[in-house]
Structure formats: structure tokens, C-alpha cells
Ligand SMILES: [Zn+2]
């Protein structure tokens with residue numbers, strides 16, 4: 135009987151593969167049957183977890199070392215509200231494909247691929263251990279309607295399941311901002327200025343909060359969220375992103 139079940143399961147597997155051959159999310163090569171990875175072995179090798187020297191504040195990889203990246207150094211006199219950011223993967227064509235499939239092609243199960251990477255980033259940095267809450271970077275409600283989910287909330291839930299810190303979805307994006315992708319550093323900061331509100335000040339008052347986002351580029355979005363959380367009474371605001379551009 136057991137043998138029959140195994141045979142049946144195998145047949146189901148083969149049939150599924152025949153009907154819906156799974157392909158690598160980056161190079162689209164057919165995946166070997168039974169390979170549950172999102173990427174083919176060659177692309178999987180191209181994923182780079184951030185190790186080595188990074189900016190002390192924003193976590194940007196620094197090829198030549200130093201304590202702070204150029205942008206954080208320039209602003210040193212003006213203290214950042216988001217005091218510490220770290221990210222999981224380097225932004226490469228392969229990691230970009232995964233985020234793209236997750237956000238735009240709505241393969242939401244990719245969130246469970248990123249969760250352990252966020253957790254690894256968490257574990258590597260004791261700064262996060264005192265956190266009380268995980269707060270996802272919000273998307274505007276019109277985008278939420280068209281996409282159907284906030285990718286940052288799914289990531290925050292995934293991380294929460296591993297680190298045990300609860301999620302508080304307390305921020306809203308009130309202004310419909312332009313996509314940050316095509317904008318330079320200053321334009322990005324201006325684009326998100328005043329774009330967020332805190333919906334539940336009591337929840338964040340006196341708390342150490344970790345912002346969660348899919349991609350961090352200039353950290354302007356996290357900084358703007360942190361300004362709002364700090365003025366709502368948060369004690370400390372840190373950030374984790376899945377990717378670092
Ligand atoms: Zn591939």
C-alpha cells in the first residue's frame with residue numbers, strides 16, 4: 135500500500151512537472167524535477183549575502199573599508215533618526231529577479247525564501263536583539279489595491295516567525311510618491327518627504343522599532359519612516375532590508 139502511495143505521488147509529481155514545468159526565476163531555464171529551489175544551481179551561486187565591510191550606519195558595502203559611506207559621512211552633523219540599517223543580499227541581476235517576481239509577478243511564496251535571509255541579518259547584528267516591534271514600510275493604498283499585498287508586511291511576518299518579535303503594521307503612506315527607481319539621491323529624499331503617517335502612536339511609544347523593507351537604496355524611505363516613528367515616541371528606530379542596492 136505504501137509503495138502504491140509512493141508510486142502515485144511520483145506520478146503526480148511527474149504530471150505536474152509536465153503540465154507546469156518550473157523554470158528558474160532568473161534565467162528561465164527548466165528546473166530539474168523535484169528541485170524545489172527558486173533558482174537553478176548556476177543562478178543560486180550568484181546570490182551574494184552581504185559579508186565584510188559595510189557603512190556603520192546604513193550597511194552599504196564598502197569595498198575600500200572606512201567607517202561610514204560617503205552619504206552618511208556628509209550628514210554626520212545631522213543625526214539620523216534611523217540609526218542602523220543592515221541588509222541580506224547584494225542587489226545583483228539575480229536577486230533583483232527574485233524581488234521582481236515577488237512584487238510584480240506576485241509569487242508571494244518568495245517571501246518565505248527571504249525570511250531566513252532577514253533572520254540571518256538579524257542574528258549577525260546584536261543591535262537588533264533589543265527590538266520590541268517589526269514595522270513594515272508601507273505602500274500607498276492604491277498600490278495595495280492593485281498589487282493585493284504589501285511585500286514588506288509579508289517579509290516582516292516571515293522574520294517575526296523566526297525571531298519572535300511581533301509585527302506592528304502601524305505606518306501608512308499617505309502621499310502617492312513616484313517610484314524611487316529612476317530618481318537620484320536628493321530627488322529620492324524629496325520624493326518621500328512627508329509621505330508617511332503613524333496610525334497608532336500608543337503602539338510605538340517608548341519602543342525600539344525595526345523597519346522592514348524589500349530593497350534599501352539610499353535609505354531615504356527608511357529615514358523618512360523613522361522621522362515619523364520617532365515623533366510618535368519610538369525610542370529607537372533601526373532597519374533591515376532583504377536587498378541592498
Ligand atoms: Zn537560472
Ligand SMILES: [Zn+2]
Pocket residue numbers: 189190191192193194202203204205206207
Ligand atoms: Zn552609510
